[in-house]
Amino acid sequence: MKTILVDPYPRKMELIFTPQKIQVLKKNYNLINVPKKNQALFYEKNIHKANYIIGQPNLPTSLLKKASKLRAIFNVESNFMDNMDYDYCFKNNIYVLSTAPVFAQTVAEIAVGFTLSLKRDIHQSHLDFIQKKEKYGLEGNTNSSLLKNNKIGFIGFGDLGKSLKPLLEPFTSQFYIYDPWLPEKLIKNSGCNSSSLKKIFKDCDVVYVLATITSNNQSMIDKKLLNLMKKNACLLILSRASVVNFQDLIQILRKGKIKVATDVFPEEPVKKNDPLRKEKNILFSAHRAGALNSVFFEMGEIVYEDLQLMSKNLPPRLCRRAERETVKSLRSKPVDVN
Numbered sequence: 001m002k003t004i005l006v007d008p009y010p011r012k013m014e015l016i017f018t019p020q021k022i023q024v025l026k027k028n029y030n031l032i033n034v035p036k037k038n039q040a041l042f043y044e045k046n047i048h049k050a051n052y053i054i055g056q057p058n059l060p061t062s063l064l065k066k067a068s069k070l071r072a073i074f075n076v077e078s079n080f081m082d083n084m085d086y087d088y089c090f091k092n093n094i095y096v097l098s099t100a101p102v103f104a105q106t107v108a109e110i111a112v113g114f115t116l117s118l119k120r121d122i123h124q125s126h127l128d129f130i131q132k133k134e135k136y137g138l139e140g141n142t143n144s145s146l147l148k149n150n151k152i153g154f155i156g157f158g159d160l161g162k163s164l165k166p167l168l169e170p171f172t173s174q175f176y177i178y179d180p181w182l183p184e185k186l187i188k189n190s191g192c193n194s195s196s197l198k199k200i201f202k203d204c205d206v207v208y209v210l211a212t213i214t215s216n217n218q219s220m221i222d223k224k225l226l227n228l229m230k231k232n233a234c235l236l237i238l239s240r241a242s243v244v245n246f247q248d249l250i251q252i253l254r255k256g257k258i259k260v261a262t263d264v265f266p267e268e269p270v271k272k273n274d275p276l277r278k279e280k281n282i283l284f285s286a287h288r289a290g291a292l293n294s295v296f297f298e299m300g301e302i303v304y305e306d307l308q309l310m311s312k313n314l315p316p317r318l319c320r321r322a323e324r325e326t327v328k329s330l331r332s333k334p335v336d337v338n
Helices: 019-028 039-049 086-091 100-120 122-130 137-141 159-168 184-189 197-203 246-253 293-311
Strands: 003-007 030-033 052-055 072-075 095-098 151-155 174-178 206-209 234-237 259-262 282-284
Touching (some): 003 039, 052 293, 072 293, 100 159, 100 206, 100 259, 100 293, 151 159, 151 197
Parallel strands (some): 151 174, 206 234, 234 259
């Protein structure tokens, strides 16, 4: 029977797997729960037993050398982090996998909701009504506009971008992508146009920030780019907050020129006295775009299905694989709240 070291923090197995699936796992695998205390010592003594790890522990070379049976690490936090010797894993045929693909559809759907609310001032109109200062008819639509025939910009075009584009196609056919990790042919085959950052921020009516954080793109969206945006253009931040210089963003917001929605922040939870909370022209969401029970259970499903494939000596197909050429440049922070 294959052994799985269970260390999913900040997730819990009950969050990721249905009760029925947990019973199936217990029947087919030897599950060893990693304690919260003295984890380093636990791994020193037990990693040699592991065929699989569900979790994202620190795995230096010295530990991995003891993991002679290890075939795969399932990162259920869903962001590849700089916490293991990836080169050793690649050289020794250890898959490093992420469950990130499960979040694409749920984040894409809420992104459309954010977009329509920004375009038509839905959230502000609601607040105005509660505060008894609503404006009726045309007067209440001074800063509103249609999404139809808008130019849409994607900063990053991975799983999320590929799920979001079909949801926007009823409104427009004009899509522009900045993603230095993708070939132009793939972008064209997706029905989009390859573009520079500058052109996207200058020309697009709606810009989605969907890129993961790397050693090269931290704070790349700064006041120089933000100042290029059209009046009433919409910026939606849905991936890693560190891609955006939030201090510059605050300055731009105070000019009242653009509209912004963000689901992520440089520091989470956001401090109660953070000045960002007082800004106007911004729609807030507390890192909740991807968090649905059904989505977390889908995470468990793709982990289980890939486990089944590997038990047949087949490669995993559903979880995202770490790639040798890019994983070491990723700079994602671990999450603390599910």
